[in-house]
Amino acid sequence: MSTYNHKQVEKRWRNFWQEHNISSVKMDLDKPKYYCLDMFPYPSGSGLHVGHWRGYVLSDVFSRYKTLQGYQVLHPMGWDAFGLPAENDAINKGIHPTVSTASNIANFKRQLQEIGAMYNWDREINTTDPDYYKWTQWIFLKMFERGLAYQKEMPINFCPSCQTGLANEEVVGGECERCGSQVEKRKLKQWMLKITAYADRLLEGLKQLEWPEKVLKMQEAWIGRSEGAEIDFYIQDMDEKISVFTTRPDTLFGATFMVLAPEHELVEKLTTDEYREQVEEYIRQTQTKSSVERMANKDKTGVFTGSYAINPVNDRLIPIWISDYVLIDYGSGAVMAVPAHDERDYEFAQVFGLDIIPVIADLDGIIPELPFVMDGILINSGKFDGLSSKEAKDSIVKYLAEEGRAVATVQYKMRDWVFSRQRYWGEPIPIVHCDSCGQVPVPESELPVRLPDVKNYQPTGTGESPLAAIEEWVNTTCPACGGKAKRETNTMPQWAGSCWYFLRYVDPHNNEALADKEKIKYWLPVDLYVGGVEHAVLHLLYARFYTMFLKDIGVVEFDEPFKKLFNQGMITKDGAKMSKSKGNVVNPDELVEHYGADALRIYELFIGPPEIDAEWMDNGIEGVYRFIQRVWAIVENSVNVNIEPTRKSEQLRHRLIKTITERLESFKLNTVVSAFMEYVNEVSQVFGGKQMIDRKSIETLAILLAPLAPHFAEEIWAKLGNENSIFVNATWPSFDPEMLVVDEVTIAVQVNGKTRGTVTLAVDANEETAKAEAFKITAVNNALEGKEIVKTIYVKGKILNIVVK
RNA sequence: GCCGGGGUGGCGGAACUGGUAGACGCUACGGACUUAAAAUCCGUUGGGCCAAAAGCCCGUGAGGGUUCGAGUCCCUCCCUCGGCACCA
Incomplete structure (x- = not known):
């Protein structure tokens, strides 16, 4: 008898599948479809380890299962190939990103083929392919046309030693990931995408998704919708007002001071000469504080500006302070402080000895220990006394609204998306800057705006992308007036290409559109999306945003691209995540060699529940x-x-x-x-x-x-x-x-809930028969000896329990 | 601090809707085959009492509760891993 020779067999069948084009799939309106998608990888130099395999095996098992059930199964693969490691290699070793990327892809592809995965390789895509990023740029232009892409001065991370802007993910603990220098903030004009315009739809859409609860919760928290009101406070002896956002207008009578973010535009004007020195010193301090320090140290600091605001409900004069616990980019960058009913305001009032007036009692009318942050019944609130928090929120806002001093609003934690990177290896943003016409979109017919070849990937030192140094590329003519103009030199972030790639797979070679509408209609949405939970927010939120936008411009007909999401658990080794630096990476190649791909596939499944770390x-x-x-x-x-x-x-x-x-x-x-x-x-x-x-x-x-x-x-x-x-x-x-019907069944016999033995009976045996059999068991009789049977519980096919006293 | 996952033998894990806890696999031990080894096959493997068996006791992070019966449901708490974190 011969043993099973996995090496020969697996090789033979992989060849067979390739020769017979088994994995190729076509649109067939007479058959049901199933779109099974893996999150496409960034082709890194280190290849795949057994942890990566887990998700790929899972999706392949499902694809093959659905194929056997007669579905047309779309199960494609591609490469999210723009990214920092390739660019860093280019800087350090002078290897062109295209070259390193191509060899990494070849290695990944080999590994994926060894899994025996049924990918539709004839639909392979690569985000760095100009034929692909043409459409990434096209979507950007459409957003620009609709005012969803705009420029704004924003502080970016800048490494003074590497002389370059850094992405957030390159900043580790406030230091440059590569050289360890302290990262600074520099203000530069950035491209932004107005994802906040879709905040409500992004939130609403979550309801219809079969996603892990955890991911839904994370997205909900990220969007961070909160309902409240904007209330205007006039300033004493000054023709100015400050608007604050609050979710607790019911506590307005307890507002005893006001706090502005140090960056608030009115700070300078509000600061009296007496306090100017301290205020300026404080602002200077906050600016130099790294974001890490600012986050780590939550002790309240701040200074008084010398000015007072007027509480609109009781005309009380309240001092205006500045403090870094108030964030400039949320709400209006100013808060009304109600120390009795807000933990942060309470702490601040304690530090600086400010008034604390309780205005909410609990439901029994008792003033609880402060700060009391729950809803309750109003006290010390004039004519609103006795109302519940809920009623008061409404009434107080209505009352102030009559004089135009308040308006009910909704705020989101989510910010607009900073969409530009000061990098070479990314999609060029297809905009031209003209002195007379301003920002001019590159005409669709001229897409793609190709990345030029460069000899030197070194950063320019100005915080601009290396593209800025390539004069023959930067200098161009204005598409609108024909005059001299300059190309935008920022590139898109790595997320850009992955926001819509699932659409391209259905029609990867289309030159006329990002994909044919009929094909989109047949294949999408994705039925099963498999990937790691690390993309719970950013990628999955961005992709949803893009999809909603594409629906609005008539490219697709659905709001939500991924019906069902599955996050596979991590595979750990020695209790830790596998990583090169820890040296605990298990390489699948040797295992495939020794045991075969099938054995490895099965073990990847057998290792534990797929959604849980193993x-x-x-x-x-x-x-x-x-x-x-x-x-x-x-x-x-x-x-x-x-x-x-x-x-x-x-x-x-x-x-x-x-x-x-x-x-x-x-x-x-x-x-x-x-x-x-x-x-x-x-x-x-x-x-x-x-x-x-x-x-x-x-x-x-x-x-x-x-x-x-x-x-x-x-x-x-x-x-x-x-x-x-x-x-x-x-x-x-x-x-x-x-x-499936069995005729005999073995059930447990218990005495007072303790199992004393088992009896094998016909499935439909009656209680008498069961008892008769049970009494033959020594252990049962031991337990019954000298006791009185109170009752017996018999559940056919399940259990016989004799209750004794 | 808040949100979510997890806690079951030496190990990974199983257990439908509350009904024989530990399936399946690994490890370890014993045996068969073999000149020998590997491979394979068979058996044992939660802890304890007992020379052994029969039998009995304990046992799903801890403590309570509901129930004829709880790994599973309820309450209180502990540990651990992830995410978020001054968002007014």
Whole structure:
């Protein structure tokens, strides 16, 4: 008997699939479709480890399962290839990003092919391909046309030593990731995308998604909608007013001071000469404080400006302070401080000895310990006394609104998206700056604006992108007036290309549009999106935003691109996330070599519940390997022998179909594997423990195994005499419920809830029969001795419990 | 601090809607085959009492509760991993 030679077999079938174009898929309106998408990777130099494999195996299992069920399955792969590592390599080693990217992609592709994954390679995309980023730029232009892309002065991270702007993810603990210098803030004109215009839709849309609760919550928190009011405060002896946002207008009578962000535009005007020195010193301090310090130290600091505002409900004069606990970019950058009912204001009032007036009592009318931040009943609030917080929020805003001094509003934590990077390796922003015409979009016919080749990737030192140094590229003519103009030298962030890539896969070579409308209509939305939870907010929010925008301009017909999201858990080694620096990376290549891709695939599933983190065990794969060998031995023993199925073997077979199907559908993939093992253990006993089974059982087993172990299943399928691929020939089997009915069942016998033994009965045996059998058990009789039976509980097929006293 | 996940043998984990806790796999030990080894196959493997078996006791992070019966439901708490964090 020959052992199963995975190396030969897997290679042969991979060739077969390639030669017969098995993975190619076309739109077919007569068939149902299934779009199974992996988050496409950034092709890094270090390749894939077994942690990455987990998600890819999962999506491939699902794709193959759906294929066997007769769906047209779109399961594409591509490369999110713009990004910093390639650019850094270019700076440090002088390798052109295109070159390093291409070789990394080749390695990734090899690894993915070794998984045996059924990717539609004829639809491969690459975000750095000009034919692709042409459309990334096109979407930007459409946003620009509609006022959703605009420029604004924004502080960016700047490394004084590397002389370059840094992305947030390159700043670690306030220091430059590469050289360790303190990162500074520099104000530069940045491109922004007005994602806030979609805040409500982004929030609302979450309701219809089958996403992990965790991700929905994270997005909700990120959008951070809060309802409240804007209230105007006049300034004493000055023709100015300050507007504040509050969610608690019911506490307005308790506002005893006001706090502005140090950057607030009125600070200078409000500061009296007496306090000017201190105020300026404080502002200077906050500016030099790194964001890390500002976050770490939550002790309240601040200074008085010398001016007073007037509380609009009681005309009380309240001092105006500045403090860095008030953020300039939320609300109006100013707050009314109600120390009795807000923890931060309370702390501030304590530090500086400011008045604290309670205006909310609890529901029993008692003033609780301050600060009391819950809703309650109003006190010390003039004619509003006695109202509940809820009523008062309304009434007070209405009252002030009559005089135009308040308006109900909604605020979001989400900010507009800073969309420019001072980088070479990204999509050029297709805008031209003309002295007479201003910002002029590059005409669609001139897209793509290609990245020029450069010799030197060194940053310019001005905080501009390296593109700024390429004069022949920067200097151009204005598309509007034909005069001298300069190209925008900022590039797009890495997220840009991934915001819409799932659309391109349906029509990757289209030159006329980002994708054909009919094809979009057929394939989208994505039925299953598989990827790591690290993209819970940014990528998944940006992609939703893009989709909504594309719907608004008539490119797509749906709001939400990803119906169902699945986040696979991380695979850890020695209790830690796998990383090169920790030296705990498990490389799949050797495992594939030794045990085969199928064994590795199955182990990736078997390791634990797919959504939960799992610890890698080197010898865990051994068990899976043995399982494959064992099944192979059974197949070899049986295939040329004529074995008649028995009732028992048929029952096991039908039960297996049911179990595997149900567990696949509910993503309990670790238990899919154990179900196969249990089946093989049991079925090999059926025919006298001879490690042989009937042909029908082998056939079913092969099909059910095919999503998990495609090469292995093909080999069995061929051994059965089939000539084409199992994925072409076979269809997913169904089970007969009648075959699941068992006639005997073993149930537990308990005395007072403690199990004392088991009895095997006919499924529909009555209580008397059950009891009679139970009384034959020594342990049951021991427990009953000298006791009185109070009652018995008998649940057919489940339990017999005898209650005694 | 807030939100979410997790806590079950030596290890990874199973357990439907409350019904025999520890399936399946790993490890370890014993045995068969072999000149020997590898591979394979068979058996044992939560802890304890007992020479052994029968039998009994304990056992799903801790403590309470509901129930004939709780890993599963309710209350209080602990540990751990992630996310957010001065958003008024």
